[in-house]
Amino acid sequence: MSRLIVDGYNVVHAWPSLKRLLSTASLEDARDELVRRLAVLGLVSGEDVTVVFDAHHSQAMSNSEAIVDSVRVVFTRRGHSADHSIERLAYRATEAGEIITVATSDRFQGNLVRGMGGAVISALELERRVVDAEDEISRRVRRYS
DSSP, X not given: OEXXXXXXXXXXXXXXXXXXXXXXXOHHHHHHHHHHHHHHHHHHHOOEEEEEEOOTTOOOSSOEEEEETTEEXXXXXXXXXXHHHHHHHHHHHHHTTOEEEEEOOOXXXXXXXXXXXXXXXXXXXXXHHXXXXXXXXXXXXXXXX
């Protein structure tokens, strides 16, 4: 099984389109748009996609998780970073023999994941892959319309 783990806020702040949503709409809108676009990538690539967000202002004592459009969305519990959660997810996945890719532009995080045997792509490389997936979906729709 191939798994993509995304550092949510790292990507939100790296993609120009999502940064614009932060200033013109809301953080929630930027998160929703990221999840929507990651769902397209997962559909085309066949990867299981997980996106992790820090719960900065949450009082939650445990992580919260939901499946949204086939994307596993994780909010960390109070006092825990997305980095910590991503490291745990990556470790468990590699221990289970899964092929993992982590999307983050955080160098330290990337080095940890590589040390576990995982692959790392930057937030901008992830955006390129998402755009390619969206183009592929558009081609498929035109072909069968």
